[in-house]
Amino acid sequence: MDELVIKGQKAKIAAQDLAIIPTEKKNEALRLIANELMDKRSFIIQENEKDLNNGRFSGLSQSILDRLMLNEKRIEEMVKSLQILIDLDDPIGEIIESWERPNGLRIKKVRVPLGVIGMIYEARPNVTVDAASLAIKTGNAILLRGSSSAIHSNKAIIQVIHDALRKTVIPPFSVQLIEEKGHEITDRMLRLHGYIDVLIPRGSAKFIQYVVENSSLPVIETGAGNCHVYIDQDANYEMAKQIIINAKTQRPSVCNAAETLLVHRDFARNHLPELITSLEELNVECRGCTQTISMLPHLTQATEEDWATEYLDLILAVKVVENVDEAIEHINRYGTKHSEVIVTNNRNDAKKFMESVDAAVVYHNASSRFTDGFEFGFGAEIGISTQKLHARGPMGLKALTSYKYMVLGNGQIR
Amino acid sequence: MDELVIKGQKAKIAAQDLAIIPTEKKNEALRLIANELMDKRSFIIQENEKDLNNGRFSGLSQSILDRLMLNEKRIEEMVKSLQILIDLDDPIGEIIESWERPNGLRIKKVRVPLGVIGMIYEARPNVTVDAASLAIKTGNAILLRGSSSAIHSNKAIIQVIHDALRKTVIPPFSVQLIEEKGHEITDRMLRLHGYIDVLIPRGSAKFIQYVVENSSLPVIETGAGNCHVYIDQDANYEMAKQIIINAKTQRPSVCNAAETLLVHRDFARNHLPELITSLEELNVECRGCTQTISMLPHLTQATEEDWATEYLDLILAVKVVENVDEAIEHINRYGTKHSEVIVTNNRNDAKKFMESVDAAVVYHNASSRFTDGFEFGFGAEIGISTQKLHARGPMGLKALTSYKYMVLGNGQIR
Numbered sequence: 147m148d149e150l151v152i153k154g155q156k157a158k159i160a161a162q163d164l165a166i167i168p169t170e171k172k173n174e175a176l177r178l179i180a181n182e183l184m185d186k187r188s189f190i191i192q193e194n195e196k197d198l199n200n201g202r203f204s205g206l207s208q209s210i211l212d213r214l215m216l217n218e219k220r221i222e223e224m225v226k227s228l229q230i231l232i233d234l235d236d237p238i239g240e241i242i243e244s245w246e247r248p249n250g251l252r253i254k255k256v257r258v259p260l261g262v263i264g265m266i267y268e269a270r271p272n273v274t275v276d277a278a279s280l281a282i283k284t285g286n287a288i289l290l291r292g293s294s295s296a297i298h299s300n301k302a303i304i305q306v307i308h309d310a311l312r313k314t315v316i317p318p319f320s321v322q323l324i325e326e327k328g329h330e331i332t333d334r335m336l337r338l339h340g341y342i343d344v345l346i347p348r349g350s351a352k353f354i355q356y357v358v359e360n361s362s363l364p365v366i367e368t369g370a371g372n373c374h375v376y377i378d379q380d381a382n383y384e385m386a387k388q389i390i391i392n393a394k395t396q397r398p399s400v401c402n403a404a405e406t407l408l409v410h411r412d413f414a415r416n417h418l419p420e421l422i423t424s425l426e427e428l429n430v431e432c433r434g435c436t437q438t439i440s441m442l443p444h445l446t447q448a449t450e451e452d453w454a455t456e457y458l459d460l461i462l463a464v465k466v467v468e469n470v471d472e473a474i475e476h477i478n479r480y481g482t483k484h485s486e487v488i489v490t491n492n493r494n495d496a497k498k499f500m501e502s503v504d505a506a507v508v509y510h511n512a513s514s515r516f517t518d519g520f521e522f523g524f525g526a527e528i529g530i531s532t533q534k535l536h537a538r539g540p541m542g543l544k545a546l547t548s549y550k551y552m553v554l555g556n557g558q559i560r
Numbered sequence: 561m562d563e564l565v566i567k568g569q570k571a572k573i574a575a576q577d578l579a580i581i582p583t584e585k586k587n588e589a590l591r592l593i594a595n596e597l598m599d600k601r602s603f604i605i606q607e608n609e610k611d612l613n614n615g616r617f618s619g620l621s622q623s624i625l626d627r628l629m630l631n632e633k634r635i636e637e638m639v640k641s642l643q644i645l646i647d648l649d650d651p652i653g654e655i656i657e658s659w660e661r662p663n664g665l666r667i668k669k670v671r672v673p674l675g676v677i678g679m680i681y682e683a684r685p686n687v688t689v690d691a692a693s694l695a696i697k698t699g700n701a702i703l704l705r706g707s708s709s710a711i712h713s714n715k716a717i718i719q720v721i722h723d724a725l726r727k728t729v730i731p732p733f734s735v736q737l738i739e740e741k742g743h744e745i746t747d748r749m750l751r752l753h754g755y756i757d758v759l760i761p762r763g764s765a766k767f768i769q770y771v772v773e774n775s776s777l778p779v780i781e782t783g784a785g786n787c788h789v790y791i792d793q794d795a796n797y798e799m800a801k802q803i804i805i806n807a808k809t810q811r812p813s814v815c816n817a818a819e820t821l822l823v824h825r826d827f828a829r830n831h832l833p834e835l836i837t838s839l840e841e842l843n844v845e846c847r848g849c850t851q852t853i854s855m856l857p858h859l860t861q862a863t864e865e866d867w868a869t870e871y872l873d874l875i876l877a878v879k880v881v882e883n884v885d886e887a888i889e890h891i892n893r894y895g896t897k898h899s900e901v902i903v904t905n906n907r908n909d910a911k912k913f914m915e916s917v918d919a920a921v922v923y924h925n926a927s928s929r930f931t932d933g934f935e936f937g938f939g940a941e942i943g944i945s946t947q948k949l950h951a952r953g954p955m956g957l958k959a960l961t962s963y964k965y966m967v968l969g970n971g972q973i974r
Contacts, residue, residue: 165918261948339773360776364947385971389971504579504675507964509967510968512968512969534675534962535674536950550952552914553926556926557926558925558930559803559806559926559929560929
């Protein structure tokens with residue numbers, strides 16, 4: 147039997163134990179992992195150095211090397227996240243609902259772990275700690291498939307986690323790294339029925355798409371955000387300006403940043419040149435539709451591709467629309483069901499937009515940048531789901547749980 | 561472009577309209593469908609006759625022909641289900657949660673439709689009405705892929721549904737039948753990204769498994785039930801007897817019927833022969849483990865295969881176990897995560913069993929036959945999910961919904 151199946155079996159057994167481990171034991175394990183990470187940080191940094199050297203040698207880009215790099219500060223950040231996680235409520239065991247049937251059966255819907263999580267991710271060794279600790283907190287076992295360019299770092303971190311878990315009642319097999327090289331093993335992981343309950347891919351939009359299209363296991367899709375801000379006829383200029391500036395420029399590289407600005411033609415006539423100037427002063431490159439260009443001839447013409455692009459950069463596509471209906475239509479055509487904003491003082495337009503736009507989060511008069519587990523008050527974030535099943539939008543710990551029904555009777559039969 | 565993609569596009573457009581159609585309009589459509597079904601019942605029965613003739617000619621089994629057959633009574637049953645559905649609460653628009661953040665943002669988690677449902681099913685034309693009406697009630701569009709052996713019946717039913725929908729604001733494209741013949745189109749449906757939000761296969765365990773393993777779309781798996789009744793040391797004999805008799809014999813062909821009886825060795829010593837006699841008097845064939853056979857030498861020896869088999873028949877595998885731990889281990893190894901029962905007066909054993917058995921529904925002192933949407937009080941049943949994501953156990957209307965976050969601000973930025 148191969149590594150993958152053996153690890154799958156061990157994970158399944160560990161998951162059974164983990165499901166009923168009490169909160170304080172799970173928190174104790176997280177505390178011990180935090181201590182162990184601090185104690186062994188020079189070992190981890192030294193192993194990480196090997197990955198960095200190999201990466202430099204094989205010509206990895208500077209941005210990938212930066213993501214790969216671990217230093218004292220980054221390890222301290224991991225430890226800080228662990229401490230926040232320890233303080234969060236344990237979702238497992240929560241009675242979500244309970245009721246009694248006329249025949250006297252008492253039904254309780256109780257929150258339980260998912261079982262075994264499969265995590266596939268790129269060269270960010272911090273995800274190893276992050277994913278393992280979220281799994282432990284929610285009583286799930288986890289199979290980690292990191293990038294081979296981070297193999298030394300990941301092995302070191304897993305060794306540290308195992309050293310910590312050996313001092314607890316939590317089976318070390320709860321957290322396992324798939325070490326075998328090559329894409330073939332990743333592809334087999336996408337079809338490991340019977341051992342993995344859910345796959346969570348993390349990385350580029352293209353990579354996540356690959357996992358979604360090739361996996362026959364349930365996938366939690368944390369997807370791309372081609373987010374729009376629509377400024378309606380009846381918008382307050384100052385509010386609209388602050389929102390689009392924030393949504394575009396506060397952190398352009400993230401999925402909840404805005405990529406296209408839609409402007410009602412009346413608002414555009416009165417305010418678009420001034421608004422574009424404000425954006426350009428902040429180094430935003432604007433690409434406009436024909437109507438935009440007619441008002442601002444110095445802009446580049448936006449193409450069909452622009453409407454569908456998540457720039458993740460200081461670039462903004464700009465389109466003038468007839469009304470809220472055209473804005474909704476545009477968004478439902480090009481959007482990625484992530485976060486969409488309307489700025490307006492018109493209640494009817496706001497209502498129509500909020501109801502008809504198909505997205506995880508729709509905003510009335512606020513920036514799309516709030517689509518975030520912490521900003522929503524969840525205390526943790528697994529990612530932002532752009533799918534509609536299981537979990538949608540910012541995912542907290544509950545996204546890593548399922549439920550079971552416990553039915554109590556006194557001899558009821560049908 | 562082919563039929564499938566064209567229908568997918570139309571479904572997607574219909575879904576956008578459907579998502580915001582008010583409850584009374586949806587109920588009106590269901591009422592009109594019910595009327596139209598009654599009015600055109602002789603047309604439907606006449607078209608069904610064509611399928612039955614073709615089926616007899618091509619040698620379909622009697623049980624398949626029976627499932628395929630429509631008559632006045634069966635159409636009246638469809639109409640009755642429609643009336644029940646009309647009276648159920650509309651889940652769409654429900655505010656699941658709402659809260660306010662320190663920065664003043666008000667967040668509402670609102671229930672919305674999934675979008676487009678893909679339903680793949682075998683030769684039961686009643687599923688066509690059932691699935692279409694559940695989809696309409698929950699604001700979802702639906703693509704139906706029925707068996708080609710029911711094509712005339714399904715086309716007739718769809719025609720009737722479309723005639724009804726044309727008198728309403730609901731786009732007829734909300735309900736579409738994929739008519740093209742052959743397995744190839746089904747396989748393409750399993751990968752129709754961008755048009756289908758969720759697939760629901762209905763049919764044999766083998767067929768559902770095929771869909772799960774070959775689909776790259778999210779699937780709601782309504783699976784097999786290899787259900788167990790475990791009689792603990794401290795069980796009341798009469799209660800245990802009634803529960804296993806009910807779970808095995810009340811309707812042996814369904815997924816929540818029991819397939820294996822596990823008996824604590826002390827209970828077995830005192831009661832097993834008498835219990836087996838009671839089951840045999842009801843024509844149940846028992847197959848025993850070695851210990852069972854040593855007490856009841858006339859029984860057939862159960863093999864490894866028996867522990868894993870969902871008989872769906874008056875056959876029961878019987879195994880004597882040391883204690884509740886062995887029972888749990890056996891169930892977690894051979895069970896299909898459906899419905900599992902412990903009969904005991906011992907609270908600790910019950911607690912351990914309920915917490916450690918990994919199944920959608922766990923029962924203490926009640927029959928597994930209660931795993932059912934109506935018995936749970938949901939008023940409808942989409943099926944019984946044996947997966948852990950999105951929906952688990954009996955699924956009511958809510959299983960066909962997702963949610964979106966509506967965030968109301970007054971200019972908040974990060």
